Amino acid sequence: MLYKDAACSQGLGAxxxxxxxxxxxxxxxxxxxxxxxxxDSEARYGTTQTECLCLVWALEKLHYYLEGAVFExxxxxxxxxxxxxxxxxxxxxxxxQIAIQ
Numbered sequence: 001m002l003y004k005d006a007a008c009s010q011g012l013g014a015x016x017x018x019x020x021x022x023x024x025x026x027x028x029x030x031x032x033x034x035x036x037x038x039x040d041s042e043a044r045y046g047t048t049q050t051e052c053l054c055l056v057w058a059l060e061k062l063h064y065y066l067e068g069a070v071f072e073x074x075x076x077x078x079x080x081x082x083x084x085x086x087x088x089x090x091x092x093x094x095x096x097q098i099a100i101q
Contacts, residue, residue, distance in 0.1 A: 008050070011037050014058035016065055034061050049092060051077040056096045 013035040017028045042053060055073065059066065 012054040
């Protein structure tokens with residue numbers, strides 16, 4: 001499970017968790033946390049673009065854990081839920097739609 005938790009004007013952050021069964025109970029264990037500072041050019045992005053940037057960056061950064069695996073992405077941004085179906089002419093968003101697929 002990938003939690004895309006934070007995307008703000010100063011930085012991006014995400015956490016990778018794994019579900020496992022311990023003593024017959026489902027539990028989540030943290031595999032890793034990642035974060036980075038926003039670049040100057042990215043500071044001008046709108047909220048949806050910043051949230052999308054965070055997801056794409058996390059998927060790229062964690063590709064060695066996620067490649068070939070079935071996983072779920074959890075986010076607090078409702079716009080990201082409809083990202084794959086979004087019709088946009090924004091070149092960043094179009095590129096990110098392709099990257100997420």
